[in-house]
Amino acid sequence: MAKEYIDLDTLKYLLYDVHQLEEVLQQDRFADHDAASLDLFLNSVKEFSDRELFPYFKEMDEKPAYHKDGGVVVHKQVEVMMKKGGEMGLISGTFDYEAGGLQLxxxxxxxxxxxxxxxNNHLPGxxxxxxxxxxxxxxFANKELNDTYVPNMLSGNWGGTMCLTEPQAGSSLSDVITKATPQEDGSYKMLGQKIFISGGDHQYADNFVHLVLARIEGAPAGTKGISLFIVPKKRPDGNGGLVANDVTTVADFQKMGQRGYCTTHLGFGDADDCKGWLVGEAHQGLKYMFLMMNGARIAVGRGAAAIATAAYQASLQYAKERPQGRKLASTGKKDPEQGQTLIINHPDVRRMLLLQxxxxxxxxxxxxxASKYYDLKETLKDEVEKEKYSLLLELIIPMVKTxxxxxxxxxxSNGLQVLGGYGFCSDFxxxxxxxxxxxxxxxxGTTGIQSQxxxxxxxxxxxxKALELLNNEIMQTIRQASEYDDLRGYANTLGEKLLLTQKVIGxxxxxxxxxxxxxxxxxxTPFMEFFSNITIAWIWLDMAVNAKNAIITGKNTYSEEFYESKIHAMKFYFKYELPKTSGLAEILMDEEVLTIASEKEVFS
Structure with missing residues (x-):
């Protein structure tokens, strides 16, 4: 295991300096918070993660969740995650005070x-x-349902899930067939199956509150006929207790990765005794679910960025410790008398590390x-500004996830390559x-769906309009970068890529x-790669502008070496990654069509 899994300085630099958390804290909703108190919160999360998450990461992979006797058995740290998550506000953090949250x-x-x-990416889910x-x-639910379920969920005593996918309906939710039949007491009798339900069952929660997409009998076909229901594993018995609600854990999927994060197959109503309660209005289920989707897609992008970060830290540590080969002498040949050099001194290893x-x-x-855009569109009072950040968020969300x-x-994969043969071994x-x-x-939503x-x-x-707003944001960074002699060339390059983007889109x-x-x-999908590449080039140029300004003004929190490393990384991105957009543009503007199905068979 590596000694460290993140660079906390880089996280704080991006949070406080580049993306200016203070701008968000000026909104009324966050009046009780300041950067100092939130920094203490962040440090406490790091200490908790050091102690209760990171040490168990490898063990949770080696001892994966499994199905036994109608339930799922998971690692003991899941209990710590749920209970401490409730106590520390890791579940309720962004909610209103009135709901028991911290209004973070x-x-x-x-x-x-x-x-x-x-x-430990197996636990936060x-x-x-x-x-x-x-x-x-x-x-979206009424007060009675809120009072019945939310407090126990925010405390970590009860788990919660999202149940969308069915065996015959993956991403195509219009094909959902789970059935909800109205009952005289206002509940619905539920019947159906859901698959790939993350965190769907384990021994460390007293109950599970499943949010289930289903179709009320007689509902319109397609997505317009889908409603959202609360379907608990155990339902209230009317006397302050709980009784089984005919929710069956059919199986746990054994997976290639995230093996400590259980993924279940759930059955509803196999014994004709499963009750659900409608959330909000009938036939609005997909609308409700997708109103929460921006947050979910930010979470996916965040998780992937975190794993990439941890892998970078691990391969960087290895490269600093592993001697292998010798540096080329000025003659272009290796000197056999010279001692071995650390692999971080080899240009190709440095290239892979910089790519990571x-x-x-x-x-x-x-x-x-994206999180900043989310905060501003939720809290700003000026309607024009509110719309601006809402549109910007909607536009970048597919890229944030993808x-x-x-x-x-x-x-x-490049990090694994840094380790050579050891990267393929389970010891590393x-x-x-x-x-x-x-x-x-x-x-x-797969890459293909996000791209469409x-x-x-x-x-x-x-x-x-959203594209125009994003273009304005990028142009602002280009103008700022153009003020510095050693950044002007990169600003010009990004400006040329914006013109190429207009041509491709047209x-x-x-x-x-x-x-x-x-x-x-x-x-x-090639367009997603093209547009994301240019967007990340903007992200890096913006970071370089901030770093350059910190060096020149001397108003800096970190060392000059820290800031120079960000500028160097920007230069690497512009040399090795951004040029790939030219080839992608050539693909995108090619008149020949090769992937649309026709009568001619091409897979024989």
Whole structure:
């Protein structure tokens, strides 16, 4: 195991300096908080993660969750996570005081959860899903349901889940068939199955509150007929106790990674005695669920960024300790008399480490930016500004979920390569990070779905207003960077990429205008890679501007070496990653169509 899993200085630098948490704290909702008190909270989360999460990371992989006697057995640290999560506000942190929360900014919650994810990505999901389920109840359910379920969820005594996927309906939620039949007492009789339910059952919660998408008998077909229900594992018996609610844990999926984070198959109503309670109005279930989706997708991006960060720290430590080979002499040959050098001195190893660094830190910065947009659109009083940040958030959310997931997996693979043969061995942790992160491009809407959302919906939203707003933000950074002689060239390069973006989008939108939507979206995933790459280049240039300003003004918290490392990383990104957009643009603007199904068989 590595000695460290994050660089806390970089996290705080991004949180406080680059993304200016203080701007969010000026909003009335956060009046009781200041940077100093929140920093204490962040430090306490780090201490908790050091003690209760990180030491058990490898063990939870080696002793995975498993199904036994109709339940799921998980590692003992799940109990610590649930109970301490309740006590420390890790479940309720962002909720209103009236709901039992701390009214933390999403930025601070994201930063604290990032630490936990990096320490042990098998554990935070248990409290994160409980938070998500409680949030849905608080926002949309009536007072009786709130009073019945939320307090026990926020304390960590009861778990919560989101039940969307069914055996015949994965991402296509219009095919959901779980049935809800109205009863005279106002409840609904539930019948159906849900699969891939994370945190769906274990021995360390007294009850589980499942948020289930189902179709009321007679409801319209498709997504318009889906409603949302609270379906507890144990329901209130009317006398202050709980009775079994005919919710069956059919199985636990054995997985490639995140083996300590249980994933269950649940059955509802196998004995015809499962009750659910409608959340909000009938047929609004998908709408309610998707109102919470921005937070869920930020969480996925955050988790992937955290794993990429932990893997970078592990491979960096290895590279600083592992002697192998010799440096080339000025003659171009190796001197056999010279002692071995540490592998961090080899250019190709340094290239792989820098790739890990720019992906991990760029991803974290993007996730924190999304969290800031989330906070501002929720708390600003000025309607114009509120709309601005809402549109910016909607536009970047598909990238926030996708870039850390896809490129994070690529970064971790490079980290494994740094270790050479040892990276493939279970004695070293890189192979576990490699397996754990692979699910993230699938979580909460696959890369393909996010890509279609970005190109097909978000770019065209409000007649392209969101895209215009993002362009304005990028241009502001370009103008700031142009004030520094050694950053001006990078600013010009990014400006040229913005012009290329306009050209690519104009070409693709032409198909949409002609009504050829299949062609318009057929290369949505390459477009996601193209647009995300340019967006991360902006993220890095913005970081370099901040670092350069800190060096020049002397108003800095960290060493000059720290700031120079950020500028160097930006330069690496612009040399090794940003040029790839030219090849992607060539793909995207190629007239030839090769992936749309036709009568001609191409997979023979």
């Amino acid at each position: 900014p999403m930025m601070m919650y994201t930063a604290s959860a990032f630490i936990q994810d990096a320490a 248990y409290v994160g899903l409980t938070l998500g389920a409680a949030e849905l109840i608080i926002h 660094k720019v992906i991990a830190e760029g991803s974290l910065s993007l996730v924190l930016l 870039y850390p997931s896809d490129m994070g997996a690529h970064a971790v 942790i890189l192979q576990q990070y490699h397996r754990d992160i692979r699910i993230f491009p699938i979580y909460e 959302d970005l190109l097909g919906r978000k770019l065209l939203m409000e007649n392209g 070409f693709l939108v032409g198909f949409a205008k002609k009504g050829d939507y299949e062609r318009f979206l057929s290369d949505a």
